[in-house]
Amino acid sequence: MTGYLELAASAVLYALGIVAQSIASRRAEGGVGGLGLLARLARDRLYLLGFAGQVGGFALAFLARAELPLYLVQAGSSCAVGLATLFGIAVLGWRVRAIEVVVLVVMAAGLVLLVAAATPSAAHDVPQGLGIVLFGLPVVALVLVQRRVGGVVPLAAAAGLAFAVVAMTSRTLADEPLPTLPLYPLAWLMIVAALVGQSYLALALRRGSATSTVATMDATTVVLTSIVGIAALGDRISPGREWWVALGVALVVSGVLLLGYADRFTKAPAEVAR
Template sequence: MVAYGILIASAALYAMGIVAQSIAARRAGRRPGSGLGLLARLTGDPLYLLGFCGQVGGFALAFFARDVLPLYLVQAASSSAIGLATVFGVVVLRWRIQTTEALMLVLMALGLVALAGSSKPSVAAELSSVTVLVLLGVLLGVGVAMTRLHRTDTFALPAILSGVAFAVVAVTSRTLAHWDLVSLPGNPLTWLMLAAAVLGQASMAVALQRGLATAVVATADATTIILSSAAGLTVLGDQVADGTELWVAGGLTAVVIGVLVLGSPARTTSGSVEALEKPA
């Protein structure tokens, strides 16, 4: 039960972090260059740093949850931040919510319940040398693609790249979660994880300048959920309770659909997160 409480707190911190980072990224102004340059400028913005601290806190809590919980549950729960942001807006900020959005919140909640009910605690398998090389290759591909981001003005590509990088973070951290903290600096996977986190953060910053925060986060989260869940089940040995295999498939589908619909740029909810993204 403690692990589930950690996941809820993690999602809340992620939600706060994304809203703060979105405001900071939009008011930073656009300049030619890769996302790493933008990320460097944003480090001087206190609001961005607040959002970054929220994401770091969310990641830290999710990291400890990955010690025993499968990636398909941890990533789905972390991605529910977009739903928590909507609930916060409705309850605290008096946003008006559409029927479709309300249905998506219910769908996501049901999906998370299904995933929680099907999850089976386990320690992740060690990554083979071949798998580590594949992850390194994926990360290098993300880095190369980031140098081409100036050729497009849409948020989709940087958001997807961010999701891919964060999937590498999820996979490596699932393996590292059962290591002693003092031994982590000497493990090459730790540095691979940190490099993936930096690239994911840089891609996210670019995407937040080009699209609505909800759409950016939804695209990145859906990418991360799908890739990391597949890797967890096929490479890391994540376990599913007997007879609940369909629960996992249904739960993941429900969460991904909910995330994408809530994050759709076509949403027109009055007073939604987009209202917070206007440049200062």
């Protein structure tokens, strides 16, 4: 039960972080991108507040991965984009449309299916050397091609790939004693992947709305982690409910993508807040 509570609290913190980071990123002045943009945003208190929400959300999701499969944890975290929309409606005065209500219901239905199908389990141990190679290659590639990536969708998808690496490495480490984590090379790779993901996310948020950007990023992360988690990391499903997971993941991913698509036709959240 603890893992489910950690996952719920994680989604709330992620949602608050999405709203704060999007507003701060879009009001940043033009100029250098990538890690340079992160350095400039580090002086913005609102961005730091959003980053703190992301860190808190990650810490709780990390703890949840010790007993919950990736397909559930990442789907639950991706629902933060829906919570961010609800927060914007309630606090910032964003307008709600019928399609957004439908999408939020679809996402909630998908999450219910995943909760019902999930079986708590510890992840398979991945040898540190093999893990560094398999999980490190995508991170190195993302660093090398960052200057060549343009457009909101490719940037958001790249952020999703980086955060998928974060999720997969943390799934293998989450059941280890916290004081020993600095001794694992995969833990340091996890931190590097998180920074790379943040840099791509900051770039994407400058060029697109928070909802559509995070929707693309989360859809990428959910699909990748669900496949790898079940195929290689020991994520388990209740017997006879495999199709529940397939349908649940499909509903959550469809929901976040539809929410992002619908957001393209209205003012972006950060633009409303300015």
